[in-house]
Amino acid sequence: MTGTLERLAALDTCAVSDALDSLGLPGAALGLHAVANGRRIAGTALTVDLVEAGTTTAPRHLCTAAVDTSGPGTVIIVAHHGRTHVAGWGGVLSAGAVTRGVEGVIVDGAVRDLDEAHEFGLTLYAATSVPVTARSRVVERDWNVPVDFAGVTVEPGDYVLADGSGVVAVPCERIDEVLSIAEAIAAKEREMLRRVRLGESMATVMSADYETMLNRKASR
CATH class of the missing domain: 3.50.30.40 (Ribonuclease E inhibitor RraA/RraA-like)
Known part of the structure; x- marks a missing residue:
């Protein structure tokens, strides 16, 4: 696999879909x-x-x-x-x-x-x-x-x-942009899962920030 395909394969479709959403694609x-x-x-x-x-x-x-x-x-x-x-x-x-x-x-x-x-x-x-x-x-x-x-x-x-x-x-011409955003989203969700496992309340973990995480600035 190329580096691009390796990066893609390391993600799930939800993170990639969210990245596409954030770009209006x-x-x-x-x-x-x-x-x-x-x-x-x-x-x-x-x-x-x-x-x-x-x-x-x-x-x-x-x-x-x-x-x-x-x-x-x-x-x-x-x-x-x-x-x-x-x-x-x-x-x-x-x-x-x-x-x-x-x-x-x-x-x-x-x-x-x-x-x-x-x-x-x-x-x-x-x-x-x-x-x-x-x-x-x-x-x-x-x-x-x-x-x-x-x-x-x-x-x-x-x-x-x-x-x-x-x-x-x-789209092949947008793959680098989509991967960068999807990787940031995935990293943010991993941190949220860590906090959940430490016992933080769901209301705190899934705060108003969660609703805006598809904003391009928030997902970077």
């Missing part, structure tokens, strides 16, 4: 959670955009180009646009992704073959699972392009973090 991809091998993942986005079959001519099976060019430090982002009636990711793709060493895969819709994802050790985040195949139902429109993804825009190379609280995406 969207970033939380809503409605997604770990469905296989739920561990924290951090990486740069490699995107895929899916559409209904028949709306475009697909040159290949969905997600295969992204898998073939993926590797350590990358997270495959599949823009399935909230579809839950058909899978946008499956078991053979999971095997390929693990073989190439990806950090994980995140799909804003349904996936399938979760038993295989667990078996292969792939960390997979999605909205839900369904056994229905993508074949003849959805196809790849394009890959390595900007995508609308669960309420945020994700561009290739943007930074992605996922954990038990959800998924956030950070």
